Amino acid sequence: MTQIGKFQSIQSDITIAGGGLAGVCAAIAASRQGRTVSLIQNRPVLGGNSSSEIRVWTRGSTGGGNLFSEEMGILGELKLANQYKNPEGNPILWDEILLDAVYQEHNITLFLNTLVVDVAHQDGHIHALSALELNSERCFLFLSSVYVDATGDGFVAASAGLPYVIGKEPGETYGEVHAPEKFDSTTQGCTILMTFIKRDRTVSFVPPSYAYPIEYIERLLNNGGRIVTEKSNGCDFWWVEFGGQKDTINEIASITLELKRLTLGIYNYIKNSGKFDADTLELNWMGSLPGKRESRRFVTEYVLTETDILHNSVFDDVAFYGGWYLDFHPSEGIYSKADFCTQIPVDLYGIPLRSLFSLQCDNLMLCGRILGASHAAFASTRIMDTCALSGQAAGTAASVLASDQLKTRDLLDKSVYARIQALLVEGDMLLPGYYQETISEDIHVEVSSVIESLPGKECGSLSCNRDCFLAIPTDLAVVSSLFIDAKKDVSLHVSYRYAALPSRNSKQGEWLYGMLELKQGRTSVDLAPFSGKEATYLLLVLHASHGVSIPLVNKDLVGVLCGLRDSATYHHPLLSIRSFTSYGPENLINGYTRPYNRAHIWLSGKEEQPTIRLNLEKQRSITAVSLFFDCGLSEEMVSSRVADVDPHHNIQLRNGVSPNLVCDFDVYARIGDEDVLVRRIRDNYQRHVMVCFERCETASLLIRFLKTHGSEHTGVYAIRIH
Helix, strand or coil: CCCCCCEEEEECCEEEECCEHHHHHHHHHHHHCCCCEEEECCCCCCEHHHCCCCCCCCCCCCCCCECCCCCCHHHHHHHHHHHHHCCCCCHHHHHHHHHHHHHCCCCEEEECCEEEEEEEEECCEEEEEEEEECCCCCEEEEECCEEEECCCCCHHHHHCCCCEECCECCHHHHCCCCCCCCCECCCCCEECCEEEEECCCCCCCCCCCCCCCHHHHHHHCCCCCCCCCCCCCHHHHCCCEECCCCCCCCCHHHHHHHHHHHHHHHHHHHHHCCCCCCCCEEEEEECCCCEECCCCEECCCCCECHHHHHCCCCCCCEEEEECCCEEECCCCHHHCCCCCCEEECCCCEEEEHHHHCCCCCCCEEECHHHCCECHHHHHHHCCHHHHHHHHHHHHHHHHHHHHHCCCHHHHHCHHHHHHHHHHHHHCCCCCCCCCCCCCCCCEEEEECCCCCCCCCCEEEEEECCCCEEEEEEHHHHCCEEEEEEECCCEEEEEEEEEECCCECCCCCCCCEEEEEEECCEEEEEECHHHCCCCCCEEEEEECCCCCEEEEEECCCCCCCEEEECCCCCEEEECEEECCCHHHCHHHHHCCCCCCCCCCCCEECCCCCCCEEEEEEEEEEEEEEEEEEECCCCCCCCCCCCCCCCCHHHCCCCCCCCCCCCEEEEEEEEEECCEEEEEEEECCCCCCEEEEEEEEEEEEEEEEEEEEECCCCCCEEEEEEEC
16 A cells, blocks of 8 residues: 655666656657666656647747758657558647657656656755656655756756756847847746637537636737637647746746636637637637746756857757747737747757756756757747757767766767767767768668659649749759749849758858849750759749749659748759769768758669668678668658648648658568568658668678559668668
8 A cells, every 4th residue: 555655766777857749759769778767747648738738739940941851860750650640630649659659668667647846966966856646645756877857847957956047138148139138037928729620500609707808809819910710720829828927837827827718718709709600610629738938948068049040050069950940929928019929030950969968967968948048049949849859869868878877077078979979860860060971881782773764744833923942952953954934035033052951931041143044935944053062952042023933743853842932832843854873872871861961862763673782791790770761851740730720830731651651671681592581561651760680690681662652763861780
């Protein structure tokens, strides 16, 4: 029988407080490095703001306009599983995707409904966390050599005495353009979401007495983009924001009540004002918890700044990346007359490992929205996909600290952070500015075919009535021409720039300018003159011109996109390509696992069962191969959604698994004179696949691809032998 007030000791290598996406990714990362993990979550479900309790969908760099930049790693596995198992984006099933992923890791012990209430620490070292299981009378004492704070509010770090900031630093602190002149204690506020469903009958609604009346709500709407219709739903209500002028930690109860008054008042306004077609509309869910945007931000060994983001600072210890807008919300929230947000597009940028720890505590890592960032930089880093990547980085670093009995000061040592970076890259993380040399110099690659022609058939056109873009690697652009149609002779203004990965709408970087003379009809524009830099991406902008359009094809060529600069709907341009050598087999062992400066992918020709053979210089003892497939890295994969998405979100939702993903394949090892089947893979829906088999001595492996999820071409970024 449980003894009231008696603490049960829980011993593990690493204790992680917080079960949002950052905490989940941290736990899985540490577990996969062989560490035992205690994962503590104070709610009944995992996922934090993305959970079914709050229902904010996950977004990140791709949503910010950065192409080929969808966050992968552990988060990518979760999102791809969600696309396969939960294509409708049911937020309840998203909870189960997360729970299933944690339960599959046998090194993780999960404690749901468990609240950390005390941190035992001394002289910059955490000794234990005390916690209560809220739906029982059990008390726990968590004992570990390393701890990770993923709580969102930074309870563990603050209790351990780490310095933090709540509010906005003045511009002089970090030399930031978008910071206020003087310190401002306000923050971004909180939001409660709601979802509606249309019934086949009239549904009445009588508001509770505490809901704000229609007249009150009407005064708050129709300013700064705060517009509702009967079609509004889910994340459409993110701007119902409140609490930025209060203490979002200690006053969260009163903030929650105010948000409920506002949210139910808005629903009452839609239902009962007589201004909307809402007779059959029914409120089928409203959050009981607010989604919190901001509270503490910690002063870590390096504090990321707006300048780092805008100038794309390169960090030797880069550990993850961001790419969402600098997304500023007025602290008054719904009570502000200003626009509901100001979004400044940015290029994809790296974030250093030093932003995840402070030397003031020798065994604590931080991740999620509490990482070391100025308020202006936080406007971008707070987005959930970036927070999840920080979790994988923190969990991987924690595993190295725990396994080698190191302290946070050791993370400043290049040999240590380089080891962490290698593990992150192996775990399918993109680290901007970092390159890991291939370890496959003794491998000769043979493939059965390489793509020989542009995929697809011509199917319509993209009007250039607004600014359009073409994104293409320069090594492909130098052998390509773009077709452009014009209704009359016209001089078309163009601008262009180079980047490791292009952003369709960022104004950053060095821009070059030119003019295209188009004749009436179709013109073939040679792209070689715009390919002045090697091993980089070209972003060519065709400035708005009526009567000008880009002809399109109905299939994609990996690494190439076009579209409107202000739209997340992308297309595939009609090109004339003289050589496809940049899609050859050398990409499989060049160290890259996704587009970065180049497409870095092998694409097969149109054949039923394309193959890759890896020939080694000598026999090796092999137990596994890992493959990195194409999954459409410019298509957003959000955690949950409603049927109709308001256009202001500027998002093109993916439905189901990418057709480019490999579905079925077989792996063979050369034993004697025969290729012996060592593993069959069927119904794959992941991009990064580790294929394990019984140890064998061989000098040759053959991989035969049997089926994709729809594409005529098989695409593989990289293969690694283990």
